[in-house]
Amino acid sequence: MIKLFVQLFFQFFHIGVFSFGGGYATLPFLYEIAEKFHWYSTRQLTDMLAISSITPGPIGVNMATFAGFSTSGILGALIATIAIVLPSLIIVTITSKIIDKFKTNLYVKNAVRALKPAGCALLSAVGIKLIFSSHLHLLGILILVTFISTSFIKKYDPLFYLGISAIIGFCLGYFHLIGV
């Protein structure tokens, strides 16, 4: 049991250290784990892709919890989940310390200034790619345009947009207006 805990910890810690680029960057590692350790099958991983989009949290975290839980219960789930975020905690802390230390250096200052438009551009690219990849059809685009254009008059809480769009999805599906 202890050996399993240690393995769980190191495998998911390893993902936390080596996955770059977000989104599905953790997937190759998760497939590797499925093949090597059989904590879950590749079929379960594919299912998890669907599940992860309807449960809170990034897929890496979801998969860590699932792998831990299915092999050794709550404690295993806890260990694997902590293990995948621990590297981030360490790396981000070190990075922000370095940035704080050299904040007054003109070069660092200007480099950090360049980060803002870069971050904004990367996020814009995610948004644009998402529109083309998420099978919205004409109806979905229409709803999206309505949401965004009404936001110029009044912007609601994120919860409102998620809730309303969930209801719309349910209703449209009920009347067979979307082909999911």
Added chain:
Amino acid sequence: MQNSIFSIFKVFFKVGLLLLGGGYVILPLLQSELVEKKGWITSEELCEYYALSTSLPGIIAVNTAIFTGRKLAGSKGAFVSVMGVIMPAFLAIILLASLFEEIVYMKSVQNIFWGVGIGVITLLFLAIKEMWGKCVTDKFSTIIYILCLILALFTKISPALIVILALLIGIISQKIKNERMKKYD
């Protein structure tokens, strides 16, 4: 201003709960909760954290949460923010572990999440709109924005490299500025 650790945890728990779809959804959520409602951080800082998060190892949403938490209340803030964000994910998987297959493949559940997908994209664009107004303000930032957007959309260059490129441009432009100053002296 030190914010109370518990109130930071609460905000991040809410963000974690609404973190549906991809991890990037954390940006609109933080924009709404922390920038607009609480005023604890600015849109500019959020863009900065996102750029840094994509260029560091680890899960982007988690990295972004930690950067933000650290800014709010140091190491303690970093710790509670990451715990807040992953706790709903953890609980959801534990609770649903045995019911997964039945739930996920139910037609009505899929319809609901088709709808939520639209909500998620809406949130993303609302956040981009806000951030764009704050982060793209002069010639320097416009050039970097357009360059990075083109690279991210039309090439396969990894986001991490795009961020590093932006950092380099920042450093080089400072260098050019320095040289010019020297000339005038």
